[in-house]
Amino acid sequence: MPAPAFPTATHTPLRGGPTLRWGVIGPGEIAGDFTDALHAHTDQRVVAVASRSLDRAEAFARAHGVGSAFDSAEAMAASPDVDVVYVATPHTRHLPDALIAIAAGKHVLIEKPLATTPAEADLIGAVASDAGVLAMEALWTRYLPHTTVMARLLADGAIGDVRLATADVAWANDLSAPGRMTDPALGGGALLDIGVYAFWFTQFATGHPVERHATGSTRADGVDLDAAVVTRTADGVLATAATSLRATSPGIGAVLGSGGSLRTLRNLVFPTSFELTTASGTAIWDDPSVPTGRQGLAYQAAALASFVDAGLRDSPLHSLADSRSILSTIEAARASLTVVDDV
Structure with a gap:
């Protein structure tokens, strides 16, 4: 039986389009x-x-x-x-x-x-x-080539009905050091800075949640340290997302469906490869021509220029409603954290 096939990436080309x-x-x-x-x-x-x-x-x-x-x-x-x-x-x-x-x-x-x-x-x-x-x-991350391929696979039902999505995005920080990550006046903490990626990924895979349950810890000054969040959509699709400033995670995102799964092979935040597993077997998507690391920031700029050229006033890939939903998850998570005084 042949290995599962991949659709073509649909990211905005980095060159040759409208410029701003x-x-x-x-x-x-x-x-x-x-x-x-x-x-x-x-x-x-x-x-x-x-x-x-x-x-x-x-x-x-x-x-x-x-x-x-x-x-x-x-x-x-x-x-x-x-x-x-x-x-x-x-x-x-x-x-x-x-x-x-x-x-x-x-x-x-x-x-x-x-x-x-x-x-x-x-x-x-x-x-x-x-x-x-x-x-x-x-x-x-939403505008990177691997994400556009994953989006197409999910839309086409390549892994069947999505049942669960998981994501972890955590980087250990020196909590005694000054800087924006530990400054409550600058919105410091895990949730807004790095947790946003985990909550984006699970929402990207499952849709907007209608239930959110969280646990984790925060300092008395309001700088959140870690959180684990479970969400459920109106269709009953579950997701778990975790973030922390006290540990470093692999940053893996996975989507599990009734007929297969998708899983990033490196940190989901950056340009990465991923594997698709179905009844036909497992195949790996990778494109070595994609700029690595933060060089991938270029894709969102090219996308925005194309949206402006088309007369759009909201991103068709990651809308303001999507952004608001993620902030609702963060707000709910923050309200559930326990204050700790040992850090």
Whole structure:
């Protein structure tokens, strides 16, 4: 019996499509990786960067080949040379910085999580709709080639009816070290920063949950340390997702169906290969031409440019409703955590 076959990846091509001029708010590590990925692998160009510190903005511009540096998000967003703004500031700044860009009539790609609460997500969506611009969460994993193939397999019923999805995304952190991961004022903690990937994957596989049950721990200052979450959809499909700042996991995502399964072979967050198992046997999907690691950030930018060119105001792959549903899971999980005082 022949091994199961794979559909063609449907990701947006990195080159040859519509291009936009990008401005970046927040010259941190992820913004640098994003800019380098765009310049190395796409026709998109980052033309401006903004920071409250002009020195930081200018240093970023020199390091990453960006033409203009601004000392405020407002000044950059007002520039006629910028078509779209990438919000790469800490979590608690996503809402205000997105609103600045939207008010200037710019499309926005907002680093995950879209916001810190469902209510903030609703506000971003409403304001973007009123302004007639596209607002999109930078859940970059959804736009990677392997994810588009998995989506097609699920839609085609390649593994039958989905019964269960599982995901773990955890990275050990030094909880005594300063920085955004441990700063409650910046939305620090596992849930918003890395748990979002696990909750995205299980939701991607099963659909939006209607039940959420969680357990885990949080510090008294509100920085959540770990969580395990069980969800159920209206159709009764279960999922389990786990995240932690106190341990490192393989980051494996799996989808189990009535007729087979899908399982990533490396961390689900990054470009990876995966295996498909059905009654016909097991086959591995892999594409060595796909840029590795954070170079894969390029795919979401090419996708956004294609959506704007098509006149779309919401991502057809990862909608604002999808982002809001993930934040609802995070909000429910946070409410169920137990305060610990030994860390």
